Amino acid sequence: MDTKIKKFKYVDYLWDKKRADALGDDQVALFLYRSNILGADLRITNYGGGNTSCKTIEKDPLTNEEVEVMWVKGSGGDIGTLDRSGIAGLYTSRLRDLKKVYKGLHDEDRMVGLFNHCIYDLDSKAPSIDTPLHGLLPFAHIDHLHPDALIAVAAAKDSEKVTKEIWGDTMGWVPWQKPGFDLGLQLEKCLEDNPGIRGIVLGSHGLFTWGDTSYECYMNSLEVIEMASNYIEEKIKEKDVVFGGQRLKSIPKAARLDKAAQLMPLLRGLCSSENRMIGHFTDDPIVMEYINSYDLERLAPMGTSCPDHFLRTKIQPLVLTLEKNEDLNDADAILKKIEPAFEAYRAEYADYYNTCKKDNSPAMRDANPVIIIYPGVGMFSFAKNKQTTRVASEFYINAINVMRGAEAITSYTSLPRQEAFDIEYWLLEEAKLLRMPKEQPLSRKVAFITGAGGGIGKAIADKLAAEGANVVLTDINEQSLIAANATYKRDVSTYAICDVTDTESIANAYKKACTEFGGVDIVVHSAGLAISKPLEDTTDKDWNILQDILVKGQFDLIKQAVAIMRKQGLGGDFVPIASKNGLVAGPNNVAYGTAKAAQQHMSRLLAAELGKDKIRVNVVNPDGVIVGSKIWEGAWAEGRAKANGITVEELPAFYAKRNLLNEIITPDDIANGVFSLVGILNKSTGNIINVDGGMANAFVR
Structure with missing residues (x-):
């Protein structure tokens, strides 16, 4: 076998001979390896798109006879991350026997249920609708992919003729057909009519390619995609312009990001009229070329062609009519301009549903747009979580590439x-x-946490993320933020340097939250420090820094958060992490205790003012959080030990013994207190929750 690295221009050759050789003759492992490297290139197929398979000879557990088994990506999987738990193993002969009972297109849904009667591996993932497309073809290894270049060919006017022009007699072509058993029969017939072909183009859909080994299948797929890509680029060169040329120029990058941050909360609120959504923004050059073009007005309403695209992006985007240099500072004025466009989009979607629905159609789903285009600025997407909205954006970029290629070839359909x-x-x-x-509980919500580089702030971020929230980690220490952010999976978190004593720094951190996730729902002010000194030793500097970080920082954080939350119109939560010391008088604590008391009363005042906006303000009061808390790393611990006549090492036990439950309080306990307020007690505001093991002198009532 020739495994010399090939040079490709339009796809990535990722086959590692050493890794593949280490898998030996395990055909299933090689099929999974091939799947993963194909899924790593978004030009080949996007997250959740396409499917792959292989066929092996196995021993039937009931008869001990050798039988052919097909291993194929199961329903809802992703080839880029596919492993053995995500595939289905079926008897190939039983799958082909289903031809004897198939009754026609009206019988497609019943056939999917019959796939379960073909299961060989009892640990199989549910077989997908594409299972017969693989099973009715005879090849050992098969790829069904959605490369941009191939869908461009498939979606071009005169697609069959174009297929012939690119590949001659080496590729088959099958017209559009909804995935299912009948499409599998059509692929089988195409191969019978065209023996020796290397693959099949599915009209408006994608590509099937195959090989006798995993490597041969991989190379066949890459070569076919490369040929289509090269053909398209040559056609683009001939035309000299893409999408009819540029109607307008993009505004500068920094201004685009500012506008995105300003507009995102408004768009998020409008897109969340039925269900709260998470946002994503991109100003990728490919996107800008499309949304700034003369052809946008014609192409955008046509919608996407590949099923994998429009299932995630909706059939068409919403194009905003705002000017690229529109002043977005007046939120009410902008809302008046864009709200009618949303109303029209929803009405058009309802008309689409009512015109096309059948007696047994499911109820109409959320009528809001998923993809929103702002010419000159960028593209926004909104869906139930960050991964879904990011993937929707990536799929629409695939659709842009498809339109770009199809328009260059002939015209897009x-x-x-x-x-x-x-x-x-x-x-x-x-x-x-x-x-x-x-x-x-916190799915679809964005939590902004100060002091999240470690200690209590990081524990709060961990808890909120574990309960489904997207988290924005902020701190003054970038290295701590980078390390903290690295502990989360993709699409869960982001970070921003934020000095809560600096209004502009706070504003920039909120901009990051808005451009990354669409807005903010929960703000937790955990940043702080503690200074424990007798009155005579407390300096103006001590007083001012505590007031600036704890009190003024809280004021500035919530003032800016409320502006975002009001744009969204979805309510919100603000939770300061105060202290038992704001309620209890003690020695050597005048500056810190006063600042914490100010935090607590400010929260009561704000709860009274913001209730009309459904913005809830509640306080968590820790006490004695020594283990894992950042404020105990320095002079504060020494000061408290001295005030209580003990050593620093004795502090954890000392603080545990003085509370009613005799418990050591940890950052995780504080995080649970925050979660109770934002995830469970959704009709509470103006409250204080003490997380201190029970301190009678700190009882609020």
Whole structure:
């Protein structure tokens, strides 16, 4: 086998001979390896798109006879992250026997249920609708991919003719057909009519390629995609302009990001009229070329063609009519301009649903747009979580590439609305949605935490993220932030340097939250420091720094957060981490105790003022958080030990013994207190929760 590295321009050659050789003759492992490296290149297929398979000879556990088994990506999986738990193993012969009972297109949904009667591996993932497309073809290894270049060919006018022009007689072509058993039969017939072909183009859909080994299949896929990509680029050179040329120029990068941050909360609020959404913004050059073009007005309403695209992006985007240099400072004025566009989009979507629905169609889903285009500025997307909205954005970029290629070849064609509806509201798709796990308590919410580089702040971020929130970590120490941010999976967190004594620094951190996730729902002020000194030793500097960080910082944080929350119109939560010392008088504590008391009373005042906006303000009062708390790392611990006549080493036990429960309080306990306020007690405001093991002199009432 020739495994010399090939040179490709439009796809990434990622086959590592050493890694592949280490897998030996394990064909399933090699098929999974191939799947993962194909899924690593977004030009080949996007997250959750496409499927791959291999066939092996196994021993039947009932007869001890050798049988052919097909291993294929299961329903809802992703080839880029596929492992053995995500595949289905089926008897190939039983799958092919289903031809004897298939009754036609009206029988497609029943056939999916019959796939379960073909299961060989009892640990199989549920087989997907594409299972027969692999099973009815005879090849050992098969790739079904959605490369931008191939969908451009598939979605181009005269697609069959173009296929012939690129590959001659070496590729088959099958017209658009909804995925299912009948499409598998059409692929089988295409191969019978065209023996010796290396693959098949599916009209408006994607690509099938194959090989006798995993490597041969991989190389076949890359070569076919490379040929299509090269053909398209040559056509673009011939035309000299893309998308009819540029109607307008983008505003500068920094200004784009500022506008995105200003607009995001308004868009998020409008997109969340039925369900709260998380946002994503991109100003990728490919996006800007498309949204600034003369052809945007013609192409955007046509919608996407590939089912994998429009299932995630909706059939078409919303294009804003705001001027690229629009002043976005007056939120009410901007809302008046864009709200009618949302109302029109929802009405058009409802008309699409009512025109195309059938007697057994599922109820109409959220009518808000997923993709929003602002010419000159960028593209926004909104969905139930960050991964889903990021993937929707990536899929629409794939759709842009498809339109770009198809327009260069001949002209772009999209699916008829009825065909698109039949995919979007397919009962099998509805069943897949119903199988999704229940959302977590803080799903769809964005939490902004100060002092999150470590200690109590990081513990709070960990807890809120574990309960489903996206977290924005802020601190003054960038190295701590980088380390903290690295502990989360992709699409969960971001970070921003934030000095809470600096108004502009706070504003920039909130901008990061808005551009990354769409806005803010929860703000936790955990940043702080502690200074314990007798009155005569307390300096103006001591007093001022505590007031600036704890009190003025809290004031500035919530003032700016409220402006964002009011734009969203979704309410919100503000939780300062104060202290038992704001309620209890003690020695050597005048500056710190006064600042903490100010935090507490400010929270009561704000709770009274902001209730009309559904913004809740509650306080968590820790006490004696020694283990894992940043403020105990320096002079504060020495000061408290001296005030109580003990050593620093004796502090944890000392503080545990003095509370009613005789418990050591940890950062995780404080995090649980915050979660109770933002995730459970959703009708509480103006409250103080003491997390101190029970200190009678700190009882609020």
